[in-house]
Amino acid sequence: MANVNINTKCVQGGYHPGNGEPRQIPIIQSTTFKYDTSEDMGKLFDLEATGYFYSRLQNPTCDYVAAKIAELEGGTAAMLTSSGQAANFFALFNICEAGDHIVASSSIYGGTFNLIAVTMAKMGITATFVSPDATDEELDAAFQENTKAVFGETIANPALTVLDIEKFAQAAHRHGVPLIVDNTFPTPINCRPIEWGADIVTHSTTKYMDGHGACVGGAIVDGGNFNWLAHADKFPGLCQPDESYHGITYAEKFGQAGAFITKATAQLMRDFGCTQSPQSAFILNLGLESLHVRMPRHVENGQAVAEFLERQPQVGYVSYPGLQSNKYHALAEKYLGNGGCGVVSFNLKGGRKAAEAFMKRLKIAAIETHVADARTCCLNPATSTHRQMTDAQLAACGIPAGLVRISCGLEDKADLIADLAQALAGIE
Numbered sequence: 001m002a003n004v005n006i007n008t009k010c011v012q013g014g015y016h017p018g019n020g021e022p023r024q025i026p027i028i029q030s031t032t033f034k035y036d037t038s039e040d041m042g043k044l045f046d047l048e049a050t051g052y053f054y055s056r057l058q059n060p061t062c063d064y065v066a067a068k069i070a071e072l073e074g075g076t077a078a079m080l081t082s083s084g085q086a087a088n089f090f091a092l093f094n095i096c097e098a099g100d101h102i103v104a105s106s107s108i109y110g111g112t113f114n115l116i117a118v119t120m121a122k123m124g125i126t127a128t129f130v131s132p133d134a135t136d137e138e139l140d141a142a143f144q145e146n147t148k149a150v151f152g153e154t155i156a157n158p159a160l161t162v163l164d165i166e167k168f169a170q171a172a173h174r175h176g177v178p179l180i181v182d183n184t185f186p187t188p189i190n191c192r193p194i195e196w197g198a199d200i201v202t203h204s205t206t207k208y209m210d211g212h213g214a215c216v217g218g219a220i221v222d223g224g225n226f227n228w229l230a231h232a233d234k235f236p237g238l239c240q241p242d243e244s245y246h247g248i249t250y251a252e253k254f255g256q257a258g259a260f261i262t263k264a265t266a267q268l269m270r271d272f273g274c275t276q277s278p279q280s281a282f283i284l285n286l287g288l289e290s291l292h293v294r295m296p297r298h299v300e301n302g303q304a305v306a307e308f309l310e311r312q313p314q315v316g317y318v319s320y321p322g323l324q325s326n327k328y329h330a331l332a333e334k335y336l337g338n339g340g341c342g343v344v345s346f347n348l349k350g351g352r353k354a355a356e357a358f359m360k361r362l363k364i365a366a367i368e369t370h371v372a373d374a375r376t377c378c379l380n381p382a383t384s385t386h387r388q389m390t391d392a393q394l395a396a397c398g399i400p401a402g403l404v405r406i407s408c409g410l411e412d413k414a415d416l417i418a419d420l421a422q423a424l425a426g427i428e
């Protein structure tokens with residue numbers, strides 16, 4: 001569906017039924033697929049023919065939905081994974097091995113920070129974290145001979161910093177490596193990083209793409225623009241024969257448009273098996289069908305809530321890139337013309353006690369370790385995800401004890417604001 005608007009791609013992309021075929025994407029609830037001859041199946045194992053043989057590697061339902069996500073991001077190929085964590089791990093591990101190095105923005109999701117800083121370090125892959133505000137010189141200084149990828153988040157969870165995608169992409173390309181961008185928060189409705197120079201895009205589809213808090217999932221999209229063979233010495237996994245597939249060289253056989261996703265499917269899905277179930281993919285697709293309708297409402301509610309909170313005497317500061325006062329407002333205007341997302345964070349002057357009292361009084365916003373749901377939810381890191389830390393430790397890492405992250409859902413914004421107002425009134 002190359003020539004239609006992204007709104008139409010949300011509804012009809014990825015799956016194009018023929019005459020008499022199901023209108024909705026069929027859930028192919030089958031682990032395996034039947035063949036008439038061993039020769040037929042052998043061709044699949046050798047990657048000589050395309051087709052399905054075992055749902056750990058590929059399943060038609062998942063592939064329809066991945067194809068839709070590829071269209072939405074303007075990529076050439078995509079795959080679904082079992083979670084956003086699996087998507088980010090696969091995107092990095094597909095081109096990094098022991099002895100390699102990653103340059104990553106320090107302003108990223110805590111789970112991804114742990115993945116890169118702790119777990120991948122145990123695999124012998126080291127990382128240098130850079131400020132999202134780093135200058136070109138600071139970025140250049142972070143690269144090493146063995147650097148294989150640059151990683152960042154379009155809008156970071158939970159810091160809500162906005163990545164200067166062009167700056168990070170140019171730095172990556174100066175050093176002959178791709179930029180991988182986690183685009184979970186804006187979704188392709190509000191930003192398409194490939195258009196700004198990113199090479200690989202990842203998603204936690206658990207968030208807005210699903211949008212209803214129904215299924216954990218992830219996705220990886222290849223923009224098809226990175227020339228692996230031009231940097232063949234850095235990417236032997238893509239540019240040298242894979243002995244586990246009879247000596248296939250992915251970058252040659254599948255080209256720039258297909259090599260990355262084919263390798264990640266053939267090797268990483270085969271060996272790690274972080275696959276999404278066809279049931280989950282079906283539910284994810286129901287979310288995608290309304291993504292373009294939902295995102296503007298999430299943004300409208302986020303903006304209204306942020307503007308309301310900024311005027312309240314109990315609130316120290318509000319972080320939301322859509323606010324004029326926000327440090328990232330200019331970048332948001334550049335990359336997020338339609339607005340970013342519905343997640344807002346703000347600091348209550350009264351600290352931990354005020355946050356606890358405030359959240360207890362909320363009637364519409366529920367306390368959850370989640371964001372990007374149709375239902376508004378909120379979290380105080382000091383009393384939940386970061387509760388082992390002292391107030392001083394929290395302040396040092398930019399998460400003051402009174403910080404509340406609120407993910408504005410699809411309810412009426414007047415009701416959300418009234419709920420916040422009555423809860424704030426109780427802590428005066």
Ligand SMILES: *Cc1c(COP(=O)(O)O)cnc(C)c1O
Nearest residue numbers: 083084085109157184204206217
């Ligand atoms: C939630 C999240 C993840 C992790 O995704 P899961 O689906 O929970 O594994 C990664 N990146 C970002 C930006 C997220 O918000």
